[in-house]
Amino acid sequence: RSSWLLLAPLLTPPVPVITAPPCSLCPEGAHRFQWIRNLVPEFGISSSHVKVLSSPAEFYELLKVQIKTAKQRVVMASLYLGTGLLEQELVDCLEETLEKSLQAKGSSNLKVSILLDYTRGSRGRKNSRTMLIPLLQRFPEQVRVSLFHTPNLRGLLRLLIPERFNETIGLQHIKVYLFDDNVILSGANLSDLYFTNRQDRYVLLQDSPEIADFFTELVDAIGDVSLQLQRDDTVQMMEGMVHPYQGDKVAYCEIANRRVMEVINSARTRQELLHAKTFHSSQQGSSLLSQQGSQASGGLKTEPDTWIYPLIQMKPFGIQIDEMVTETLLTEAERDARIYLSTGYFNLTQAYMDLILGTRAEYRILLASPEVNGFFGAKGVAGAIPAAYVYIEHQFYSEVCYLHQQERVQLQEYSRAGWTFHAKGLWLYLAGSDLPCLTLIGSPNFGYRSVHRDLEAQVAIVTENKALQQQLHQEQEQLYLCSGVVSSSTFEQPNRYVKLWVKLVTPLIKNFF
Numbered sequence: 001r002s003s004w005l006l007l008a009p010l011l012t013p014p015v016p017v018i019t020a021p022p023c024s025l026c027p028e029g030a031h032r033f034q035w036i037r038n039l040v041p042e043f044g045i046s047s048s049h050v051k052v053l054s055s056p057a058e059f060y061e062l063l064k065v066q067i068k069t070a071k072q073r074v075v076m077a078s079l080y081l082g083t084g085l086l087e088q089e090l091v092d093c094l095e096e097t098l099e100k101s102l103q104a105k106g107s108s109n110l111k112v113s114i115l116l117d118y119t120r121g122s123r124g125r126k127n128s129r130t131m132l133i134p135l136l137q138r139f140p141e142q143v144r145v146s147l148f149h150t151p152n153l154r155g156l157l158r159l160l161i162p163e164r165f166n167e168t169i170g171l172q173h174i175k176v177y178l179f180d181d182n183v184i185l186s187g188a189n190l191s192d193l194y195f196t197n198r199q200d201r202y203v204l205l206q207d208s209p210e211i212a213d214f215f216t217e218l219v220d221a222i223g224d225v226s227l228q229l230q231r232d233d234t235v236q237m238m239e240g241m242v243h244p245y246q247g248d249k250v251a252y253c254e255i256a257n258r259r260v261m262e263v264i265n266s267a268r269t270r271q272e273l274l275h276a277k278t279f280h281s282s283q284q285g286s287s288l289l290s291q292q293g294s295q296a297s298g299g300l301k302t303e304p305d306t307w308i309y310p311l312i313q314m315k316p317f318g319i320q321i322d323e324m325v326t327e328t329l330l331t332e333a334e335r336d337a338r339i340y341l342s343t344g345y346f347n348l349t350q351a352y353m354d355l356i357l358g359t360r361a362e363y364r365i366l367l368a369s370p371e372v373n374g375f376f377g378a379k380g381v382a383g384a385i386p387a388a389y390v391y392i393e394h395q396f397y398s399e400v401c402y403l404h405q406q407e408r409v410q411l412q413e414y415s416r417a418g419w420t421f422h423a424k425g426l427w428l429y430l431a432g433s434d435l436p437c438l439t440l441i442g443s444p445n446f447g448y449r450s451v452h453r454d455l456e457a458q459v460a461i462v463t464e465n466k467a468l469q470q471q472l473h474q475e476q477e478q479l480y481l482c483s484g485v486v487s488s489s490t491f492e493q494p495n496r497y498v499k500l501w502v503k504l505v506t507p508l509i510k511n512f513f
Contacts, residue, residue, distance in 0.1 A: 031464075033438060034307075035328075036311075036325055037309065040310055040312070040321060040325075041267040041309075042275070042307055042309055043208065043307065044307050045205070045304055046302060047465035047467065047468040049207055049208055049306075050204070050205060050461065050463075050471075051471075052472060052474075053202035054202075054475060056193075056200065057195065057196070059202045062184065063177060063184070064089070064090065064093050066179035066182060067093040067094055067097055067179065070180055071110065072111070073112075073179070073180060074094065074097075074111075075114075075115075075177075075178040075179075075215065075216050075219050076113075076176075076190065077115040077176045077177075078177075078190045079116065079117050079120050079121075079173055080117060080123075080127075081114075081128040081190045082128075082131075083126045084191075086196075087190060087192060088131070090190065091131055091132065095135060095138065095139075098112065098138075108139075110142060111142055112135070112139070113144045113219060113220065113223060114145045114146070115223050116128050116145070116147055117171045117172040118148060119150075119163075119166045119167045120167050124163075129233055130233070132229065133229070133231065133233055136231045144228070146219075146223035146227070146229070147226055147228075148171075148225075148227075148455065149226065149227055149244040150316060151170075151244045151245060151249050151253055152170045152316060153170065153245060154245035154249065155245075164382075169453065170454055171453070172226075172455050173443045173450070173454040173455055173456050174442075174455055174456060175187055175189060175442070176215050176219065178215050181206075181208055182206050182207070182212070183204070183208060183211050183212050185203050185205070185441050186200055186201060187344070187422055187423065187425070194422070197419045198374070198420045199419055201425055201441050201475070203461070205308065210271070211310075213267075214310060217266075218260065218263050218312070218457070221259040221263045222256075224238060224241065225255060225256045225259060253317050253318065256314070256316075257314075260312065260317060305465045305468075306463040306465060308459050308461055309460040309462070311326075311440070311442070311457065313450065313455075314455045315451060315452045322456060322458060323351075323451050326426075326440070327355060330352065330355040330359060330361075331355055331359060333361035334430070334431050335360040335431065336361075336431035336432065337360075337429060338362045338363075338364065338428075339426060339428055340364045340366065340426065340436075340476050341356075341363060342365075342367075343365075343424045343445045344373075344374065344421050344422040344445060345368070345389065345445050345447055346368070346389055346447075347392055348396070348447060349446070349448055349451050353396065356409060357400065357409065362409075362410075363410065364480070365411050365412065366412050366414055367421075368413070368421040369414060370386040370387070370389070370495055371415065371495070372421040374421075374422065384499075384502050387497075387498045387502045388506045388509075390491070391502060392510060394496075394498075410486075411485070411486035412486065413483055413484055413490070414479070423479055424443075424446070425441045427473075427475075435469035435470060436473055437462060437464070437469060438462045438463075439460070439461050440458050440459070440461075441458055442459055443456045443457060444458055452511070453512075
């Protein structure tokens, strides 16, 4: 019964789509990607402010250090917060920092805002909500916990669909962890596996107030259209806000679209004014240099060598910026360019598959072997999900072979004993270059869910700095080192056997996982 219920949202009319004019890449250098700023704000920073992390343990320790040293704000958006000892230690760090802040000033300047998904965060008797309620009770003026509920889960569907299955309809999937002016972008959730042996990606943007402001405003905007967790474990909407599943769906989606687009457009306007001001100052600086000699150069700000572009995808609200940018990058990638694309869940949209198979760049696609899939060994229907991914992978590989593209498009499976794989993103190497000049990092998996169902955010990092390019290259190499190339013999192995019922059901449900 549940399988058929899962198809119900496909029958509902879609929210009108916002489109943007097509873009084309500029010809020279890393700055050929400046067209992205026609859609989103562009943040120019020094590459010295960017640090690429490599391990779950490093990510976890950084979270704790950043929480303990935060003075003004802590903003954390994730799918959920786990309920184990490591997660409790994070909550304890928050409590300790809030307590210190109160003692230092009498009334604290520190604000904590946490955004999670309602369905995933409410799963089970002990859940994300019960983990955070003590903070709300102890610090009601400083702590806000918002629980996003997809507007597509409503009415009879919401009443009938069981726990866990209800998470297939749509989620808050953004992962951003922000402390004062330091921002961590990742695909990792706040759960013990992601702190120990679940491989993901993580990048720290240090001392970046404009980027921190942007993501604070974005999380606030989503929080404003989300359910607010109360001290007694009830939830309620902010006064005057349309309810996500009890109110009018179109009205709710329009309000959500307006709130999020206000954040994007106002930040874009701010950054454009800043660019104009900086350009004007640099022109004046050049004039001074020519008149007064090199002594004037001490007062000029260092030119940025790295640019950050936040890419937002919220199809339920009609926002498709990440999809447009990703498709343009794949479309415009030149012959002999190399694209390394990684996803924990290989289930590409038809549009992405068509672009990979129909364009000229070389592709190395990293995906999870069945044993490192997060659903491997799960109970019930979920236990068959790795087999469904094998089936999808086999179909794509067969298409690659049919088109004689095996040299240009290569699949590689990540395999590591005792670990699971959740790393997603993209590294772009221009033709003739041994180092990437662009990476995408964040929450999207390049699949149907990421594009159509969930709330997603990632950043495009474009850099001309060789040291940062080397960091990104090493990150890519480290991940791909744990992989083997897929060939036709891969699917002849006993652990790749896919039962007939899985083959029959996968086309019906592939849009839900």
